[in-house]
Amino acid sequence: MRHVHLWLRAHPWVFDGLAAIVVVLLTLMLFPALSNSGAWIEAFFPFVFVVPILLRTRYPVAALYLTAALGLAALVTFRLPHPAALFTGIVMAYSAAVYTPRRHSWAALALSLGAGLIGGVRWSYVIVQLTGSSYTLGELTLRNQIIALGASVVVACAPLVIAWLWGGVVHTRHAYLQEALDRANRLERERDALARLAVVEERGRIARDLHDVVAHSLSVVVLQADGARHVLETDPARAARALEVIGRTGREATAEMRRLLGVLRSPDTSDAPDRTPQPELAGIEHLVDQVRSSGLPVTLHVRGDLAAVPASAGLSAYRIVQEALTNTLRHGGPGASAEVRAEVRPEGLSVCVLDDGRGAAAANDGAGLGLLGMRERAAAVGGEVTAGPRPGGGFEVTAWLPYESMAVA
Known part of the structure; x- marks a missing residue:
């Protein structure tokens, strides 16, 4: 009926x-x-x-x-x-x-x-x-x-x-x-609009990750290649070490980019557990060692347990430090050194990257996308980033990443 x-x-x-x-x-x-x-x-x-x-x-x-x-x-x-x-x-x-x-x-x-x-x-x-x-x-x-x-x-x-x-x-x-x-x-x-918005946000996050990976790795590769070219005849052993760093950096960048692009290619990643691009904050020591091997003296000071930092804040802090050190490699000039300070507090994470290079006097080779990316990453977890030249010379990047805003979200 x-x-x-x-x-x-x-x-x-x-x-x-x-x-x-x-x-x-x-x-x-x-x-x-x-x-x-x-x-x-x-x-x-x-x-x-x-x-x-x-x-x-x-x-x-x-x-x-x-x-x-x-x-x-x-x-x-x-x-x-x-x-x-x-x-x-x-x-x-x-x-x-x-x-x-x-x-x-x-x-x-x-x-x-x-x-x-x-x-x-x-x-x-x-x-x-x-x-x-x-x-x-x-x-x-x-x-x-x-x-x-x-x-x-x-x-x-x-x-x-x-x-x-x-x-x-x-x-x-x-x-x-x-x-x-x-x-x-x-x-x-x-629902479709929210799905499209989520896709746009995810693509933006992946684009920032790609920028960080490519910018950092290429900076290391360029510096090591230049160094190897200058000492190739006078110090072949040092040149070989530089080439070894170039190869390792390239392989690491390739692996991380494969994981990033794998997220875009595969809608179902249940059978690919190692494709999620989420470096941990504890890996900041490896990041600092990698930058040191590129010829930039870096000092790391950590207060508190990095493992206690939430994953979102840890990822943002890792990428901010990576971008700040990459900028120092690019623009700090010869003889520059850097210092990384990370302090784990009950209410949030404080990160500071200092260098004594040329700072704002360095020539700009882009559109400031690195600083913009750092601010976006901090804003995503309710934090903020301040960056600018230091009074005595050099450049300073300071980030504050609170925990409470992430818990509310």
């Missing part, structure tokens, strides 16, 4: 056609008797009620008021109530409640009550005849006349009002289903 209802709702013209056929059959049923009695208007006029029936779904408002006009004409001219007119009134009361705006729906109820009142009063004698009484309406007592008129009005109004009420129930149900469908579509669009 449910499938039949859904199919009829999707094809309303089927019901319109069936209802029009019913109007025609009801008209033909009384046509011989009315035509033989000479009531040609009453015999032919009911065929016109097919028009609003066929228009009820495409033009419900126009069909409603056309039915009201035709019904009024029938109430005035017909000697007896015609079933085709009553059937059309019932269908249009239901259709007005389902398809028309609220003000027209209330107008349909008022028209139904008015038509029932007029028809009940005009044809109240029919009720008297149906009771089997041999009296006419005028021969009844006043009390019985009032009873007959009231019963006639109720009988005339009841089908129209019931049809209107049922149409209101169907309209409410359709509105609820449409609202649920709209809500589902809206939630689906919001």
